[in-house]
Amino acid sequence: DAGITQSPRHKVTETGTPVTLRCHQTENHRxxxxxxxxxxxxxxxxxxxxxxxxxDKGEVSxxxxxxxxxxxxxxxxxxxxxxxxxxxxxxxxxxxxxxxxEQFFGPGTRLTVL
Amino acid sequence: GENVEQHPSTLSVQEGDSAVIKCTYSDxxxxxxxxxxxxxxxxxxxxxxxxxxxxxKKDQRIAVTLNKTAKHFSLHITETQPEDSAVYFCAASNRxxxxxxxxxxTSLIVHP
Numbered sequence: 001d002a003g004i005t006q007s008p009r010h011k012v013t014e015t016g017t018p019v020t021l022r023c024h025q026t027e028n029h030r031x032x033x034x035x036x037x038x039x040x041x042x043x044x045x046x047x048x049x050x051x052x053x054x055x056d057k058g059e060v061s062x063x064x065x066x067x068x069x070x071x072x073x074x075x076x077x078x079x080x081x082x083x084x085x086x087x088x089x090x091x092x093x094x095x096x097x098x099x100x101x102e103q104f105f106g107p108g109t110r111l112t113v114l
Numbered sequence: 115g116e117n118v119e120q121h122p123s124t125l126s127v128q129e130g131d132s133a134v135i136k137c138t139y140s141d142x143x144x145x146x147x148x149x150x151x152x153x154x155x156x157x158x159x160x161x162x163x164x165x166x167x168x169x170x171k172k173d174q175r176i177a178v179t180l181n182k183t184a185k186h187f188s189l190h191i192t193e194t195q196p197e198d199s200a201v202y203f204c205a206a207s208n209r210x211x212x213x214x215x216x217x218x219x220t221s222l223i224v225h226p
Binding site: 031033040041042043044045048050058090094101102103104105106107108 | 120123146148150156157158159160163203207212213214216217218219
């Protein structure tokens with residue numbers, strides 16, 4: 001597996017609380033992504049980053065924010081968690097400049113919002 | 115933007131049979147088509163990919179075919195084994211965008 005980790009791996013929280021998920025890579029890849037995975041919906045992009053301090057929204061960004069202050073770290077924040085944000089969250093990375101866009105995924109974080 | 119449709123959503127086969135999963139895409143600029151396999155409780159991992167300058171690619175028991183005119187590509191698994199049971203995702207992207215669009219996934223079940 002590529003050097004990509006996520007923390008925490010599991011989290012249970014209550015509605016209305018803030019939650020931050022961390023993705024850490026040791027591959028020095030430029031691109032980082034946050035996806036959520038729900039049954040019947042596959043992988044849906046939340047936000048992505050194309051460099052330090054450079055981020056953009058994906059298709060399901062409402063209720064989420066991200067930050068990337070270092071190449072190796074990409075943080076996903078739920079400002080006020082809701083039950084609809086119960087999901088498995090995957091971080092992914094990809095290298096730039098090689099003409100193809102293979103992604104390497106982290107192990108995932110299972111988030112439950114009660 | 116790109117739209118990727120994947121079928122079927124569930125595929126059940128007997129061990130030793132072949133399995134075919136099909137995807138269609140909408141953006142003619144897409145030129146990279148990866149397939150990911152996700153075993154239960156694990157992360158998605160790339161198993162094979164194809165670029166738009168080739169029509170077919172094989173790797174042992176798996177192959178991918180691409181029809182650019184019809185905008186569809188398929189994953190073929192021959193001589194299926196129980197360990198092939200997993201969810202398979204197709205995706206499409208182009209050189210100008212590092213944001214792949216994923217299909218919704220196919221759950222492949224191989225019965226011993």
